[in-house]
Amino acid sequence: MHAETLPDMALMHSDSLVERARQGDRNAQGKLVQLWYKRIYNYCFKFFLDHDMAMEASQKAFISMCRNVEALQDVSRFKSWLYKIAVNSCREEARKVKNSRSLSFDHVVNADAEDSPAWEKAVRRNENPERQYQQQELSDLLQKCLMELSVEQREVVIMKEYEGLKFREIAEALNISENTVKSRMYYGLDALKKILERRQITKETIGYEL
């Protein structure tokens, strides 16, 4: 699960913020965007494994959030509601990309070069750069494993594993039963196990690599 950083703690206690946003407070809405942008972006990124598409989908999700937050019934369900928007935004973006037959220039550009400034920004200077680099490499590798899952399993696994939602919240976000979520999760993990085995990624190889 993700670390309990200060913004995360703020997220946990953002009910009053959501309430204010719901009443049309633009500042509160902006604050919500700031608080949640990283989470939603990371969800989208893990879904697409593509920065541009993740940016597109998350921005659309937040635009939709700001437009519709006033219609939100239950403030306590804000989190699952927001993820629901994100899920729909990602699905829509994926459909759009599937439908458009044009060749994007983004795929021609060297992805590493594009990532490097962001990576550099994220680096804490006092840490070992090589270790940082290996971490990044492993992260990319595992991400590719994640991309091999079906869309349904991927959605559930990301929301559970990385976003730390409860099964109930995932069920609400995806509009399916809790049991379906759990079984998708099970089969998702099972599939990941097989993928890791096929790629010969084990705790030991990772440890060796690290």
Add this chain to the structure above:
Amino acid sequence: MNFKPDEALLMAYLYGELQGEEKVNVERYLLEHPEAVRELEALRQVQSIMAGITDKEVIAPPIVLDHQRKHYFWNTSFGKTMLGIAASLTLIMLAGKFTGLHISVKDKTLAIGFGESSSDSPAEVATAQSVLTSSEVQDMINQSLSRNNESLVAQWSESQQKLDESIRKNLASYSDSQFNTLMKKVSAASDEQIRQFAFTLQADNAQMIKDYMTLNSSDQRKYIEELLIDFAKYLEQQNRNDLQVLQARLNSIEQNTDLFKYETEQILTSIISSVDNSKSFATKN
């Protein structure tokens, strides 16, 4: 012993979302089934490996929203339809107004027409005609004729009167009295007055002619004087020119004679010298 947790329960247990009796049941089952424990371990392994995916750092870009879109009645599809219907009705009504459309239902007949309505008059006339008898019509014609005649006569007599009046007025204005006074004035003028008038006329004429003559003679004198002066100047100029010409001629003659003298002198000297030469030659011989 028959209890076997399904995938959903296992997942809930794995993620610590099981409570109470269910949790106890699953734990008991796991104690008795090591293969289930192995399976769970494998899944935990997957979890821990997959936890290697790090979050991407990202900064929220500014999200620009347009102003809250207000849902006005005319923006809804229903409102648009209604507005459309209202607009077309207004258009039809306006068109009807400008083309003079008439729609009327009278005596079980529907009449639609354009332009000025003339439907009421023929119908009424028709009904009226059917009601009137021929004698009444004759009476009405007679009445109108007699009324017409009366008015004609009245007009004629009025105009006749006016004419008479104006003639009379004109005659009155040309009365004899004015004419007579004019004649009287003329005859009242005496011979003395006439004579005086003629005399003054003569004097005026004489004066005028005298003035004219004096004016004329002085002008003429001036003109002749100028003419004489000009003529004198011209003569003088002419004389001067002649004198100059004479002078030039004399000069040229003088020059000619000088030249001639010079030439003759030369000839003479040459003759003399030749004579001298011949003489000396002769003497020598």
